[in-house]
Amino acid sequence: MISKKPNPPLRRILLIFLLILPITAAGFPILRVSAQSATLPVYVVQSGDTLYGIAGQFFTTIDALLAVNNRSIGDTLRPGDRLYIPGLEGLQGELTTDYVPLGASLRSLSRRTQSDPASLVRLNKFTSQSELFVGRKIALTTSESTRDLQTMPALLPGQSWMELSLLMGQNPWSLSRLNRLDSPNTALPQDAYYTHSAQSTPNSLAIPGITSLVIDNLPLVQGGTFVLKVHSEQPVTLSADLAGVKPVFFTQDDGSQIAFGGINALQEPGAYPLTIGVTTGEGSTYRFDQWTIIGSGNFETDETLTVDPETVNGENISSEDELFHKIVTTLTPTQQWSGIFQYPTKGDGCVNSRFGSRRTYVGTDKVYYHTGLDIGWCFGIDVFAPAAGTVVAVLPNQIVRGNSIVIDHGLGVFSIYMHLEDFQVKEGEQVQPGQLIAHIGNTGRSSGPHLHFEIDINGTPVNPITWLYREFP
Numbered sequence: 001m002i003s004k005k006p007n008p009p010l011r012r013i014l015l016i017f018l019l020i021l022p023i024t025a026a027g028f029p030i031l032r033v034s035a036q037s038a039t040l041p042v043y044v045v046q047s048g049d050t051l052y053g054i055a056g057q058f059f060t061t062i063d064a065l066l067a068v069n070n071r072s073i074g075d076t077l078r079p080g081d082r083l084y085i086p087g088l089e090g091l092q093g094e095l096t097t098d099y100v101p102l103g104a105s106l107r108s109l110s111r112r113t114q115s116d117p118a119s120l121v122r123l124n125k126f127t128s129q130s131e132l133f134v135g136r137k138i139a140l141t142t143s144e145s146t147r148d149l150q151t152m153p154a155l156l157p158g159q160s161w162m163e164l165s166l167l168m169g170q171n172p173w174s175l176s177r178l179n180r181l182d183s184p185n186t187a188l189p190q191d192a193y194y195t196h197s198a199q200s201t202p203n204s205l206a207i208p209g210i211t212s213l214v215i216d217n218l219p220l221v222q223g224g225t226f227v228l229k230v231h232s233e234q235p236v237t238l239s240a241d242l243a244g245v246k247p248v249f250f251t252q253d254d255g256s257q258i259a260f261g262g263i264n265a266l267q268e269p270g271a272y273p274l275t276i277g278v279t280t281g282e283g284s285t286y287r288f289d290q291w292t293i294i295g296s297g298n299f300e301t302d303e304t305l306t307v308d309p310e311t312v313n314g315e316n317i318s319s320e321d322e323l324f325h326k327i328v329t330t331l332t333p334t335q336q337w338s339g340i341f342q343y344p345t346k347g348d349g350c351v352n353s354r355f356g357s358r359r360t361y362v363g364t365d366k367v368y369y370h371t372g373l374d375i376g377w378c379f380g381i382d383v384f385a386p387a388a389g390t391v392v393a394v395l396p397n398q399i400v401r402g403n404s405i406v407i408d409h410g411l412g413v414f415s416i417y418m419h420l421e422d423f424q425v426k427e428g429e430q431v432q433p434g435q436l437i438a439h440i441g442n443t444g445r446s447s448g449p450h451l452h453f454e455i456d457i458n459g460t461p462v463n464p465i466t467w468l469y470r471e472f473p
Contacts, residue, residue: 040086041085042095043094045080045081060087091115093113095140098138098140100134100137102214102215102276109138123141132291133291136219148197148198150194152164155187155190172184179194190208190286192206207288209278213276225263225467226261228259230258232256240277242261245460248458258411273291275288276288297463301358307447313363320401324416325459328414328416331411332408333410340468341387342434342468343468344453345451346380351376352374355461384436385431388409389407391406391428402443402445412457413457416455417452455467
């Protein structure tokens with residue numbers, strides 16, 4: 001009998017296969033990662049995200065994040081990338097982040113995301129319902145079934161769930177299941193409930209007559225601007241109070257109401273109650289309270305400045321302050337500006353001192369804070385109106401502010417220009433964006449030629465940078 005030897009190439013293939021088999025059984029890291037990832041929720045990277053920020057938001061580490069996604073520290077992170085988030089096994093849906101809106105509670109967030117409260121607690125490491133501060137950044141889950149969920153009209157006192165459902169053309173039992181109610185009879189007035197709708201309603205509050213009430217420009221920080229926007233079915237009277245700031249509401253052409261507020265740069269960071277009052281035309285009054293976070297502005301400290309002592313200790317300084325306060329608290333109801341404010345000089349890279357910086361002057365130990373931007377004359381001495389408005393003050397020879405101009409842009413928003421050399425506009429004049437209004441000077445409390453550019457809201461100076469880089473309202 002003649003025996004045949006295996007074909008050499010075939011023998012080599014068999015040998016390679018036998019060598020690979022034990023390693024495959026033990027599992028390469030990438031296979032182990034894939035199996036683990038199957039039970040993890042996914043976060044879609046947004047513009048501006050960093051690995052550090054993502055890891056902090058989801059209470060994990062950069063190393064764990066890299067390992068579970070089979071990435072290295074040198075890999076580029078791009079918007080749209082999908083990252084598995086370790087430590088959240090079993091959570092369903094896609095992960096998103098958002099700021100806690102007005103009226104949010106653990107119960108309403110559970111309904112909005114169609115997830116159980118325990119999952120939200122686990123996802124955000126909540127220890128108390130009171131941690132849902134307005135403006136706190138939280139993590140949520142979303143899915144195809146939750147993307148079109150919108151807030152329902154408020155359930156009125158004395159109104160049944162059945163009646164409200166029928167008025168909306170909805171099945172009351174299906175609506176109950178969607179809102180995680182054991183029974184339609186357990187629905188409570190002024191609680192937030194949701195329904196599938198193509199009409200966007202960002203509101204999380206359930207106040208009768210109010211179709212939308214939101215706060216914009218979160219998170220709030222020292223020197224920050226905030227905006228309250230309200231849509232209602234019928235005219236209502238509104239009030240608001242946050243850390244002593246009581247913004248004034250103005251009615252817009254579409255019937256909505258808007259109020260601008262400014263956070264003082266010296267306001268201590270922390271949690272403060274935001275109180276909103278609503279009075280309907282029938283005289284019914286509703287009050288809403290929710291804790292709101294005000295964060296640090298992370299302000300710098302300037303070097304001690306040498307200026308004319310009379311501009312620091314002069315007896316007439318208080319009267320000057322009172323004059324300017326009266327000007328910037330005389331409010332007009334019409335918005336004159338449109339879009340983002342333009343830079344008030346030709347170039348934007350010549351800032352000598354930023355808003356909020358702490359400063360002292362030679363001859364006094366008192367600590368001041370800077371109420372605007374100090375802009376040098378690197379690109380010329382022309383000063384321009386940043387937005388449409390009305391010149392409400394042209395004031396020469398002020399002790400602190402020197403030659404000054406104040407422009408009213410409407411709705412409680414004013415811009416102020418100090419230390420000017422001269423004036424190119426008159427009081428009462430309507431100005432347009434880019435119009436020449438003055439030239440940079442060295443008048444008043446000044447240590448050299450520059451423009452002090454300031455934005456005040458209802459008399460409170462706010463960070464002008466915000467207005468130069470985003471559109472309000």
